[in-house]
Amino acid sequence: MASFPVINMENLNGEERAATMGKIKDACENWGFFEVNHGISPEFMDNVERMTKEHHRKCMEQRFKEMVASKGLEAVQSEINDLDWESTFFLRHLPVSNIAEVPDLEDE
Structure with a gap:
C-alpha cells in the first residue's frame, strides 16, 4: 500500500524545483491532496x-x-x-x- 505524498516545499527553490513541481502535479491528479513539509x-x-x-x-x-x-x-x-x-x-x-x-x- 502506497503512503500519501509528502512534498518538501523548500525544494521549490533550487535545482529540485522541476521534480518537486512534478510531485505536486502527481499528488493533485492522483491523490487530491498532499502533506506539506514547509520547513517552519x-x-x-x-x-x-x-x-x-x-x-x-x-x-x-x-x-x-x-x-x-x-x-x-x-x-x-x-x-x-x-x-x-x-x-x-x-x-x-x-x-x-x-x-x-x-x-x-x-x-x-
Whole structure:
C-alpha cells in the first residue's frame, strides 16, 4: 500500500524545483491532496496558533461588548444562540503582504 505524498516545499527553490513541481502535479491528479513539509519550526507554528487564538478571543469579546452597548443585554441574550462566532481573514506574504490590512493586530 502506497503512503500519501509528502512534498518538501523548500525544494521549490533550487535545482529540485522541476521534480518537486512534478510531485505536486502527481499528488493533485492522483491523490487530491498532499502533506506539506514547509520547513517552519513547530515552535514558530505554535506561537502563531497561540497569537491567532488570542486575537480571535479579543475580537469576539469586543464584538460582544459592542452588541451589548448598542442593543442592551436583554436583546443580546436572545441572539446569543444565533451569533456567527467565526472570524476569518486571509494573510498573504508574497508578492505583496496584506498584514497591515488586518485590524487590531499587535506588533508581535
